[in-house]
Amino acid sequence: MTSPSSNARRVFLQKLLAGSAAAGLFMVYRHPVVAALTGDDGDKAPDHDFAFVVDINRCIGCGQCVRACNVENNVPEGQFRTWIERYVVTPSGVHIDSPQGGMNGFDEVDESLAEEALNTFFVPKLCNHCAEAPCIQVCPVGATYRSPEGFVLVDSEHCIGCSYCVQACPYGVRFINHEKRIADKCTWCYHRVSKGKLPACVTVCPTQARLFGDLNDPNSAVAKVRQADNWDVLKPEAHTESMCLYLGLQRVVV
Amino acid sequence: MNISPRSHIYRLIVLLVIVVVGFVAVRGLAIPSSWDSENFYRLDSLEELKLQPMHLGGNESCGGASCHDQERVAKHKTQLATVGRGSHKGLACENCHGPLSAHVSDDKKVASAVIDRENKLCLNCHAQLVSRPKDFPQFDTEANGHWYFDVEITKPCLDCHSPHNPRQMAAKKDKSKKQPKATSEQTSTNGEVQL
Amino acid sequence: MLPNESLLNYYFPNEAEVHWSLMIVIYPYITGLVAGAFVVSSLYHVFQIKAFENISRFALVAAFCFGLFAAVPLLMHLGQPFRAFNIFFTPHTTSAMSVFGFVYSSYMILLMVELWLVYREHFIQKAKETKGMAGWVWKSLTLGVTEYTPEAARVDHKLTTFLAALGIPWACFLHGYVGFIFGSVKANAWWATPLQPIIFLMSAIVSGIAMLMLMYAFIRWRTKKPYDFPMIQKLMVFLWGFFIIDFFLEALEIIYVAYEHGHHWSVIGPLLSGPLYGTFLIVQLLVLSVIPFLILGYITIFKPWGRLLLYLANLASLMLVLQVLFMRFNVVVGGQLISKSDRGFTEFHWEFFAREGVLPAIIILSAPFVAFYVISRFVPILGDAPEAKQ
Numbered sequence A: 001m002t003s004p005s006s007n008a009r010r011v012f013l014q015k016l017l018a019g020s021a022a023a024g025l026f027m028v029y030r031h032p033v034v035a036a037l038t039g040d041d042g043d044k045a046p047d048h049d050f051a052f053v054v055d056i057n058r059c060i061g062c063g064q065c066v067r068a069c070n071v072e073n074n075v076p077e078g079q080f081r082t083w084i085e086r087y088v089v090t091p092s093g094v095h096i097d098s099p100q101g102g103m104n105g106f107d108e109v110d111e112s113l114a115e116e117a118l119n120t121f122f123v124p125k126l127c128n129h130c131a132e133a134p135c136i137q138v139c140p141v142g143a144t145y146r147s148p149e150g151f152v153l154v155d156s157e158h159c160i161g162c163s164y165c166v167q168a169c170p171y172g173v174r175f176i177n178h179e180k181r182i183a184d185k186c187t188w189c190y191h192r193v194s195k196g197k198l199p200a201c202v203t204v205c206p207t208q209a210r211l212f213g214d215l216n217d218p219n220s221a222v223a224k225v226r227q228a229d230n231w232d233v234l235k236p237e238a239h240t241e242s243m244c245l246y247l248g249l250q251r252v253v254v
Numbered sequence B: 001m002n003i004s005p006r007s008h009i010y011r012l013i014v015l016l017v018i019v020v021v022g023f024v025a026v027r028g029l030a031i032p033s034s035w036d037s038e039n040f041y042r043l044d045s046l047e048e049l050k051l052q053p054m055h056l057g058g059n060e061s062c063g064g065a066s067c068h069d070q071e072r073v074a075k076h077k078t079q080l081a082t083v084g085r086g087s088h089k090g091l092a093c094e095n096c097h098g099p100l101s102a103h104v105s106d107d108k109k110v111a112s113a114v115i116d117r118e119n120k121l122c123l124n125c126h127a128q129l130v131s132r133p134k135d136f137p138q139f140d141t142e143a144n145g146h147w148y149f150d151v152e153i154t155k156p157c158l159d160c161h162s163p164h165n166p167r168q169m170a171a172k173k174d175k176s177k178k179q180p181k182a183t184s185e186q187t188s189t190n191g192e193v194q195l
Numbered sequence C: 001m002l003p004n005e006s007l008l009n010y011y012f013p014n015e016a017e018v019h020w021s022l023m024i025v026i027y028p029y030i031t032g033l034v035a036g037a038f039v040v041s042s043l044y045h046v047f048q049i050k051a052f053e054n055i056s057r058f059a060l061v062a063a064f065c066f067g068l069f070a071a072v073p074l075l076m077h078l079g080q081p082f083r084a085f086n087i088f089f090t091p092h093t094t095s096a097m098s099v100f101g102f103v104y105s106s107y108m109i110l111l112m113v114e115l116w117l118v119y120r121e122h123f124i125q126k127a128k129e130t131k132g133m134a135g136w137v138w139k140s141l142t143l144g145v146t147e148y149t150p151e152a153a154r155v156d157h158k159l160t161t162f163l164a165a166l167g168i169p170w171a172c173f174l175h176g177y178v179g180f181i182f183g184s185v186k187a188n189a190w191w192a193t194p195l196q197p198i199i200f201l202m203s204a205i206v207s208g209i210a211m212l213m214l215m216y217a218f219i220r221w222r223t224k225k226p227y228d229f230p231m232i233q234k235l236m237v238f239l240w241g242f243f244i245i246d247f248f249l250e251a252l253e254i255i256y257v258a259y260e261h262g263h264h265w266s267v268i269g270p271l272l273s274g275p276l277y278g279t280f281l282i283v284q285l286l287v288l289s290v291i292p293f294l295i296l297g298y299i300t301i302f303k304p305w306g307r308l309l310l311y312l313a314n315l316a317s318l319m320l321v322l323q324v325l326f327m328r329f330n331v332v333v334g335g336q337l338i339s340k341s342d343r344g345f346t347e348f349h350w351e352f353f354a355r356e357g358v359l360p361a362i363i364i365l366s367a368p369f370v371a372f373y374v375i376s377r378f379v380p381i382l383g384d385a386p387e388a389k390q
Helices: A004-024 A064-073 A111-116 A134-138 A164-168 A200-204 A221-228 B007-030 B044-050 B071-085 B093-097 B119-126 B170-177 C022-045 C050-069 C072-077 C096-129 C132-141 C150-183 C196-223 C229-260 C263-273 C277-302 C306-337 C358-378
Strands: A050-055 A082-090 A093-097 A119-126 A144-146 A152-154 A210-214 A244-247 B165-169
Touching: A050 A119, A050 A221, A064 A082, A064 A200, A082 A111, A134 A144, A134 A164, A152 B044, A200 A210, A200 B093, A210 A221, A221 A244, B007 C096, B007 C150, B071 B165, C022 C050, C022 C072, C022 C096, C022 C150, C022 C196, C022 C229, C022 C306, C022 C358, C050 C096, C050 C196, C050 C229, C050 C358, C072 C358, C096 C132, C096 C150, C150 C196, C150 C306, C196 C229, C196 C306, C196 C358, C229 C263, C229 C277, C229 C306, C263 C277, C277 C306
Parallel strands: A050 A244
Antiparallel strands: A050 A210, A082 A093, A082 A119, A144 A152
């Protein structure tokens, strides 16, 4: 991890960069700081630090999570806040599919493919709620942000629908909602978690392939996964500090 | 009249200053009132997001202190107990019975919950797929005594299996009804949280 | 051919749609025409290239006309166009796009001030001649200063030179940032290169010069006036020079990625041999680059004159104007064809009447020319018109 001094240097560098960007604009002035709502007053660490765990070894590809997400969040047809991919790795290459995002489950692959398969599994995908989210960096109006508890969210009243965030996301989890014409994506069911519930997909997963919880709570399942340190993240080379920890992630998965 | 050779420039500068001041004034008014300029987002949007209605209640909205654990729906209480013992105890009621919002609205029942007896519902999870984890139970005509009874995939699963406790065969179902013991431990997998 | 040993063309479910389509193709195209045309006027004002004296005003007016419509495709593209001003009210400084509002508006102000200085004498003259409503309009354009003294003319000249000089880095900034918007997206292998801003800038200058040539030839042909062959000759030399840099950088990027043979090539290789084979390799790099390169080289070295020069210059300019349009398409749309799953390509669906379809694109692309025609009804544009010489 970073030492305090290198952290201070990084903060300084960030301020320097932000400062020169601000100087480039000929009139940027500071708006009075509004007191933050939760756990964000000054130096005090936020109360929660949420994370998501996806256990590929447990996923059976039933599609419950995708259906639940669509119902819970009124996701337009043909767009997905979460989806399931099926990987079939063979000696001649890798076969990936996700019919309708896996919403209606999967039919068996061709017999020849099944026979050839060296390794095959399902991979649920969703927003990684990155700590260093490229989508937040590129949003020109501050309509997407990371809440103090670690939710990367979209301000549906402020978003201008430019789709820059869609381009910047390395994981393809963002889309422009066809009905609302604004950026949309998984919120880890912020509305449910704020009422003490679990995200819809976690609630319905029959095999506990999806876990959600607070890293600040050492007894939570996600904190234990993080502690065990046998997890991986998608596209580590993107350095997004993904907060979706994958268990059993195979090399071929992108 | 002796006019300065720069007077038109001064007038242009005045015009530009008016434009800039006008812009700054409009901008001051247009910034949302709850704007957090430190973290660069509108704080009110958090509250707005919290208002999104929930459709799925989770098992705690079915059993526990909720409707289906009360005496007036004794049958449901029994079934909850059955689920609580069997291999389906980790499942969400809403997976098979539909989302809470379609069943209850404003604490009132608006429609009966879905009861789906089609094989498709079972096969959604239990059809044999090469990609599923090997230790996950998947329908097989050769295994689990299916070969003995010549069970084909078209035969209704519920003829033999209780959906709430599938390892318990339908023939024995009546016996299990006589020993209701509510253990709804399947509420949630992780700690609950308040934001 | 599919990337990374993929057996089936796979893209993420949300990638079925290409989010940045034709409007975002023509947006950098029009912005580039602004920057390019402005550079030509600065070549005269700042670098004293006398050959361009007669077209420096014309270049400014053309830049202004393109500038008027540079933001229109963005508005057409936005999901919430009525919130477009959020980009001014809460500009997120970490986003390259947030700078757009400020760079674009300051550039337009600079352009307008320079135009105003150049045309002030004309405004004053018209204000004196014209009566009634039109007279008031002319008078308001003079800001009430209705004398044009030699001292004032000297002040204007100095300021014009200063603004023209300032306009060069500002044009680089305007167009460099457009390239930065694409070049800084690490999620897109086809976009993410630090060369992107400078490629965008060079192609902008190329398209601007070429478009000026076409407009100039068209206007002279329609008004049956003689052509300024030394100017055309010089313009083509500059066009060749800028295009060599532009083409070299475009080719360099591909060669680099191919030679490195790294992660990016695993998707870019199949992209170039697949979906972009026609529009990028054949059309942009082969036909629309090699032929104008040879023609412009011929013009520069062998100095043809008269009809031959005119035909060759127009042919090369037309091809380069299209080359840059194809380049914008191949970058903007081409990059989005790569699935972020690295295992396939999505498809671009051409639409005609839709909001971001071909028809709106054609209308927006022709709008600057209409604006130019309208403006040319009111002010003299090309240098050898009677009232032009000072």
